[in-house]
Amino acid sequence: ERSTSLNHCTADFCLIPIGGEDGASVGKYIAECQSGYGTGLEGPWDEVMNAIKACHEAVHKMxxxxVATDIRIGTRIDKPSSLSQKVQSVEERLASNSFAE
Incomplete structure (x- = not known):
């Protein structure tokens, strides 16, 4: 069971390389760290932040x-939560056509 402290978080980030050796092409930088339009992470707060920092460092080294980054972070203390649980909840609601809480 996941911790319900603020230590655990889910995050979605989109790394935005600005400039570079190839002019307008940024695909090689994005491929270094994430998928095309954002990457989901979950885990201890510090580890998630360190992973995003490592992506910045890797792109700069290239x-x-x-580098700019848009980040959405979620925390929950009332019950354990994970990205897979969120996806499962949406899939179940879509399958049953039940969109109410």
Whole structure:
């Protein structure tokens, strides 16, 4: 069972390389860290933040001079929560056509 402390979080981030050796092409930088339009992470807060930091460092090491990141972070203390549980909940509601809480 997952911890219900603020130590656990789910996050979605989109790394945005700005500039670089190839001009407008940023695909190689994005491929280094994530999927095309965002990456989901979950785990201890510090580990999630360190993973995002590591992506910034990797893209800078590849020669990209600037990196911006959009991040959405969720925490929950009333019960354990994970990305897979969230996906399962949506799939179950879609399958039963039940969209109410």
């Amino acid at each position: 020669g990209c001079p600037r």
